[in-house]
Amino acid sequence: xxxxxxxxxxxxxxxxxxxxxxxxxxxxxxxxxxxxxxxxxxxxxxxxxxxxxxxxxxxxxxxxxxxxxxxxxxxxxxxxxxxxxxxxxxxxxxxxxxxxxxxxxxxxxxxxxxxxxxxxxxxxxxxxxxxxxxxxxxxxxxxxxxxxxxxxxxxxxxxxxxxxxxxxxxxxxxxxxxxxxxxxxxxxxxxxxxxxxxxxxxxxxxxxxxxxxxxxxxxxxxxxxxxxxxxxxxxxxxxxxxxxxxxxxxxxxxxxxxxxxxxxxxxxxxxxxxxxxxxxxxxxxxxxxxxxxxxxxxxxxxxxxxxxxxxxxxxxxxxxxxxxxxxxxxxxxxxxxxxxxxxxxxxxxxxxxxxxxxxxxxxx
Amino acid sequence: xxxxxxxxxxxxxxxxxxxxxxxxxxxxxxxxxxxxxxxxxxxxxxxxxxxxxxxxxxxxxxxxxxxxxxxxxxxxxxxxxxxxxxxxxxxxxxxxxxxxxxxxxxxxxxxxxxxxxxxxxxxxxxxxxxxxxxxxxxxxxxxxxxxxxxxxxxxxxxxxxxxxxxxxxxxxxxxxxxxxxxxxxxxxxxxxxxxxxxxxxxxxxxxxxxxxxxxxxxxxxxxxxxxxxxxxxxxxxxxxxxxxxxxxxxxxxxxxxxxxxxxxxxxxxxxxxxxxxxxxxxxxxxxxxxxxxxxxxxxxxxxxxxxxxxxxxxxxxxxxxxxxxxxxxxxxxxxxxxxxxxxxxxxxxxxxxxxxxxxxxxxx
Numbered sequence: 001x002x003x004x005x006x007x008x009x010x011x012x013x014x015x016x017x018x019x020x021x022x023x024x025x026x027x028x029x030x031x032x033x034x035x036x037x038x039x040x041x042x043x044x045x046x047x048x049x050x051x052x053x054x055x056x057x058x059x060x061x062x063x064x065x066x067x068x069x070x071x072x073x074x075x076x077x078x079x080x081x082x083x084x085x086x087x088x089x090x091x092x093x094x095x096x097x098x099x100x101x102x103x104x105x106x107x108x109x110x111x112x113x114x115x116x117x118x119x120x121x122x123x124x125x126x127x128x129x130x131x132x133x134x135x136x137x138x139x140x141x142x143x144x145x146x147x148x149x150x151x152x153x154x155x156x157x158x159x160x161x162x163x164x165x166x167x168x169x170x171x172x173x174x175x176x177x178x179x180x181x182x183x184x185x186x187x188x189x190x191x192x193x194x195x196x197x198x199x200x201x202x203x204x205x206x207x208x209x210x211x212x213x214x215x216x217x218x219x220x221x222x223x224x225x226x227x228x229x230x231x232x233x234x235x236x237x238x239x240x241x242x243x244x245x246x247x248x249x250x251x252x253x254x255x256x257x258x259x260x261x262x263x264x265x266x267x268x269x270x271x272x273x274x275x276x277x278x279x280x281x282x283x284x285x286x287x288x289x290x291x292x293x294x295x296x297x298x299x300x301x302x303x304x305x306x307x308x309x310x311x312x313x314x315x316x317x318x319x320x321x322x323x324x325x326x327x328x329x330x331x332x333x334x335x336x337x338x339x340x341x342x343x344x345x346x347x348x349x350x351x352x353x354x355x356x357x358x359x360x361x362x363x364x
Numbered sequence: 365x366x367x368x369x370x371x372x373x374x375x376x377x378x379x380x381x382x383x384x385x386x387x388x389x390x391x392x393x394x395x396x397x398x399x400x401x402x403x404x405x406x407x408x409x410x411x412x413x414x415x416x417x418x419x420x421x422x423x424x425x426x427x428x429x430x431x432x433x434x435x436x437x438x439x440x441x442x443x444x445x446x447x448x449x450x451x452x453x454x455x456x457x458x459x460x461x462x463x464x465x466x467x468x469x470x471x472x473x474x475x476x477x478x479x480x481x482x483x484x485x486x487x488x489x490x491x492x493x494x495x496x497x498x499x500x501x502x503x504x505x506x507x508x509x510x511x512x513x514x515x516x517x518x519x520x521x522x523x524x525x526x527x528x529x530x531x532x533x534x535x536x537x538x539x540x541x542x543x544x545x546x547x548x549x550x551x552x553x554x555x556x557x558x559x560x561x562x563x564x565x566x567x568x569x570x571x572x573x574x575x576x577x578x579x580x581x582x583x584x585x586x587x588x589x590x591x592x593x594x595x596x597x598x599x600x601x602x603x604x605x606x607x608x609x610x611x612x613x614x615x616x617x618x619x620x621x622x623x624x625x626x627x628x629x630x631x632x633x634x635x636x637x638x639x640x641x642x643x644x645x646x647x648x649x650x651x652x653x654x655x656x657x658x659x660x661x662x663x664x665x666x667x668x669x670x671x672x673x674x675x676x677x678x679x680x681x682x683x684x685x686x687x688x689x690x691x692x693x694x695x696x697x698x699x700x701x702x703x704x705x706x707x708x709x710x711x712x713x714x715x716x717x718x719x720x721x722x723x724x725x726x727x728x
Contacts, residue, residue, distance in 0.1 A: 013408070021406040026608070027398035034391035042385040042578035044377070073437050073580075077602045105600050214406035216437075216606040236469050238441045242580040242606045244390070 009353035010321040014149060014296040014341040020268055021212050025257065026248065033251040034244070041243040047235035048227070049219070050246035056253050062203065062221040063195065070227050072234055072241045075179060075206035075218030080106050081233050082140075082175060082202060082220075087112035092136040096124055098299075098328035098337060100149045100177065103142055112139075114330040119148070121290060123155030126162055133170050141172050145193060147180040147295025150328045150339035154293050157190050164197035176203045180295030182210055182262050185270040187293045194221060202226060207249055209296070210262060217245050268343075273298070275347035276340060279354035284361065289340075298340045302361065305336030310364040318360050320353060373717035374685040378513060378660040378705040384632055385576050389621065390612065397615040398608070405607040411599035412591070413583075414610035420617050426567065426585040427559065434591050436598060436605045439543060439570035439582030444470050445597050446504075446539060446566060446584075451476040456500040460488050462663075462692035462701060464513045464541065467506055476503075478694040483512070485654060487519030490526055497534050505536050509557060511544040511659025514692045514703035518657050521554050528561035540567040544659030546574055546626050549634040551657040558585060566590060571613055573660070574626060581609050632707075637662070639711035640704060643718035648725065653704075662704045666725065669700030674728040682724050684717060 034041065041050070048054065049071030058066045072078045087093060089111040095104065097116030107114045117132050118125045123145070132138070143163070145155040155163070167174045176193040194201040206218035220230060234241070252258050276298050280289050288301040302311060308325070315322055325334030338357070342350055398405065405414070412418065413435030422430045436442045451457060453475040459468065461480030471478045481496050482489045488507065496502070507527070509519040519527070531538045540557040558565040570582035584594060598605070616622050640662050644653050652665040666675060672689070679686055689698030702721070706714055 015408055018403055018407070021403045023398050023402035023406055026406065027395045030398065030608075031391045031395040034387050034394065038387035039382055039385045042387055042390070042576040043382070044379055044577045073606065074602050080601050102600065102603070109600065212406040213408045213604065214607045216602070216604070216608075236466065236473065237444050238438050238580070239466070240577065240580070242437065242609060243578045244394075244580075244609060244612075245606060248608075 008319040008321060009345065009349055009356065011338075011340050011345075011353060012321045012323055014339075015344050016209060016212060017268060017344050020265060022261070025252070026212070026215070029251040029255065029257070030244070030248045033247040037247050041247045045240045045243060047231045047238075047240060049241055050243050050250060053246045053250040053253075054219075056250060057219050057221070060253070061205070061219075064198075064221050065224075067224045068227055069219060069221050070230055070234070071217060071219045071246055073218070073238065074208065074216045075177070075204045075220070076102055076106070078204050078218050078220045078230070079103060079175065079177070081230055081237070082204075083107055083110040083112070085229055085233055086139050086173065091140075092138040093140040093142060094129070094132050094136070094138045094172075095142045095330055096144070096148065097330065098150055098325070098334065099142065099330070100144065101323075101327035103177070104327070104330055107140075107142070116330040119151060119153055121153060123153065123159035124163070126159065129163070130166065133166070133172060138172055140175055141167055142175045142177065143193070144177045145190070146178055147183070147292060147297070149180070149295070150297050150323075150337075151299030152290040152292030152295060152297045153299070154187075154190065160190060160193055160196060164193050164200065168197050168200045172200070174201045176201050178203060178205045179209050181205065183265060183269060183296075184294035185266055185273050199223060210258065210265070211249065211252065215245050215248065216242060217249050271347055272342045272345065272350060275350040276342045276354065279351045283355050284358035287358075287361070296341050296343050298342065300338040300340055300357075302336045302338065307364055308335045308337075311360060314364050315357065315360045318356050318363075320356055320360065372683040372685060373709070373713055373720065375702075375704050375709075375717060376685045376687055378703075379708050380573060380576060381632060381708050384629060384707075386625070389616070390576070390579070393615040393619065393621070394608065394612045397611040401611050405611045409604045409607055411595045411602075411604060413605055414607050414614060417610045417614040417617075418583075420614060421583050421585070424617070425569070425583075428562075428585050429588075431588045432591055433583060433585050434594055434598070435581060435583045435610055437582070437602065438572065438580045439541065439568045439584070440466055440470070442568050442582050442584045442594070443467060443539065443541070445594055445601070446568075447471055447474040447476070449593055449597055450503050450537065455504075456502040457504040457506060458493070458496050458500070458502045458536075459506045459694055460508070460512065461694065462514055462689070462698065463506065463694070464508065465687075465691035467541070468691070468694055471504075471506070480694040483515060483517055485517060487517065487523035488527065490523065493527070494530065497530070497536060502536055504539055505531055506539045506541065507557070508541045509554070510542055511547070511656060511661070513544075513659070514661050514687075514701075515663030516654040516656030516659060516661045517663065518551075518554065524555060524557055524560060528557050528564065532561050532564045536564070538565045540565050542567060542569045543573050545569065547629060547633065547660075548658035549630055549637050563587060574622065574629070575613065575616065579609050579612065580606060581613050635711055636706045636709065636714060639714040640706045640718065643715045647719050648722035651722075651725070660705050660707050662706065664702040664704055664721075666700045666702065671725075671728055672699045672701075675724060678728050679721065679724045682720050682727075684720055684724065
């Protein structure tokens, strides 16, 4: 405990900036769509979701037919349904190491063994992936190719092709999680895994990062047989998803607001990413980090992983709130890793926080 | 196929009357609460749900503390979470026979054996319940004491006491499902099982019948330790429930609208229940039915259960849409049973439909 504690900076959760939350716009759009659509959003309905929104997603996001798209109560719950449909105590799922902590929890809860494959700066280590597939015969490979959580890594075009081909040849279904895809601050869009190999890939995504988390609307795109299975499981779980929120998203798309919104968020978050990368370069050059191009996170690797515990403990004393790293690693071996979510901090807080990180490293 | 088919009457799903859906009111209330609450409904938050609504439910519905109340995305999903927490391949759950078909699906999906205990006109057959508990050592007893789905049965005060005591002595957790409780058209409220024995009872309910299904807000009341376990499972499944809908329910309660709404629905549905019971008396006196006091259903027993298949087949030819009865019975032995949901039909349609039911019986 010292006086630095008074000015706490939180690099903890990956959440949108408070000032970006569009309450007024959502109030207005929900009023409009409820007045117009009336009963169709209020009654029990199709567990696939609100058809006009499924059509919009198919047209604008996935280039699929609406039969390939299901909309549910957030993408994490859709991942849980996929886990329950594909996995059990005898199955293995491969994930990137590190990966989204809540995905690991979901796969383990479904009974599966979760095997990690190391993530390099350009995507997973391919030789390790091939070996893991050969050894474990996994049912699923879970990957976040765009601006990964927790590292910020973007899988290159070449690696995407190899991964898509490999999974098809080996009969492994890929779950492509893409919540951050529309938030690219520099560089060019790369093809989704699903566009490279529709038959082997289930893509999930959400409007939590683009509109707001409270809206709880996520979607899934896959082969129609897969989508039907998910729809049947969803119906047995919640009958109908929250259609009021789905109508609201549809209204925001129809008004052209969502496109504007993506641009605004990119303008808001790009300087925050730049501040993160520049501050790391300036204050903490002895560390390694991912040259993130979009999304919410920069992954940082400490210069000496044996000092991880001491670093986290001292960081807390210095008024920094961090996510303990072990949850992102299926084997709990989070040594040396620090996740830095930047969207909810001002550039000043980011600089101050990274200065403190570097200082913490000096102190231990 | 004959000309009767042109005028189809649906006694199929238990859904609210289309003309009762309050789209205008919901549009207005959601506008108001979003303008006022702004960011607290739009960000990730507590998996227990929106605190002001939890407090309202605790005060007005359950006489609990808000620590005993969790609000989620509909009561069926909460039942699914309970099933996943309590049941597995080695566990047994006891249900009323017949019972809500989707509950059976959820328990079976969790791997449990589902054992039915016969339902009489005053509640479950007690001797059979005792024997089943002794024989199977079940983990849960799932019951719908008020205006049961699919029969309309209300468990008497005396039986509630016996059931609550029995479950405590035998260490069986009761899941009390009460979605219809506020829709009583005659008679007096009876105590909930949870009020008789808070330690052994988890109560679930929903706003689907009172406001509308599309809102997808359900709640659970139980001991705080139980609620915490459900909250943890819920967080791992969907992080935060749909808070926009929860804020909307809170607003509708705060404006005093929900109380008015219950009265209006009772005025709308009471004549429909009366038309159902009177038409059965007039056109189909040789059948047996439950003297329903509230909710959505009257359960009908055909005069001769061996004719069930012939009856359902002929009913379809005669332009009647019915739910096949087997799904309501854990052993699929639905012989002789017909569920009659009445809220979504006019009194004229009800009379016409029951006339056709009786005519169908004459024809086979």
